[in-house]
Amino acid sequence: MQSNTTTPDKRQLLELLAHSLSAHFADFSAAAASAGLTAMQAKTLTVLRRAPASMRSLADTLTCDASNVTGIIDRLEKRDLVRREVSPTDRRVKILVLTDEGEKAIDMIRERMEQVQTGLDKLSDKERSELFRLLTTVFPQ
């Protein structure tokens, strides 16, 4: 079986990527909103779900200025989703830890995403592997 379409050029692929990622972001925002969170707050919880982090390293991961993280964490801490702890080795550093409620919130959002993103279910195992490989090539980790 052979495709009868011509190879898409770089511009077409960029437009499709923009559209696809935009759709993904809309879904993520909606999933976050279903837990009463913004996309940025949900992303922050996702990062801290993997491992606790300092304010500094969180700012690097979120690629935003450190001054922004203060406000983001303030709002999450006010809702008992995140806890600030003082580092035992460097008293300047705050270690950010997810509370049990914070873990529950991000796990719920992640489940919601798996329910909503039905497009991925249309792919065969072989196609999933190929999409994974291609995206990793285009956006190296």
Added chain:
Amino acid sequence: MQSNTTTPDKRQLLELLAHSLSAHFADFSAAAASAGLTAMQAKTLTVLRRAPASMRSLADTLTCDASNVTGIIDRLEKRDLVRREVSPTDRRVKILVLTDEGEKAIDMIRERMEQVQTGLDKLSDKERSELFRLLTTVFPQ
């Protein structure tokens, strides 16, 4: 040649999509910033580059409330990148048209994106076609 990796599950694909989204958005924001624009302003110019649109339809395309569009267009119009015209058929409707300078700005950003997104250059024609097909399947237009 055969891959020795197992098929990624849905969660892994979702995480990769999130990572790709972040990387692409960071690149787009940087490209927009190089023209002194925010990502939202650049996206607005991208939409209007295809065809003029009313405030209402632009709000639908940007998936935000109509009240936001007023401010976004205010700022773009103040810099002579966009022009409001009154619709000849319905005097309530404003038609948004890109100025020559607005066209120049978004074309420059698009060129910058093509230079920056070098990941796509790593793909063969066949891989580009396959990525296009897979993304269209997962995120239908």
Added chain:
DNA sequence: TATTGTTATACTCTATAACTATA
């Protein structure tokens, strides 16, 4: 001296609700 985190400031984006002018 350098780094971590915070505060102050200003701007943009966001949704909601109330308003106007047209249809």
Added chain:
DNA sequence: TATAGTTATAGAGTATAACAATA
């Protein structure tokens, strides 16, 4: 009445600069 667009308001994210505490 219903729709298109605006205004007012409040909250969230953003960068910059200045600051205190600690290394």
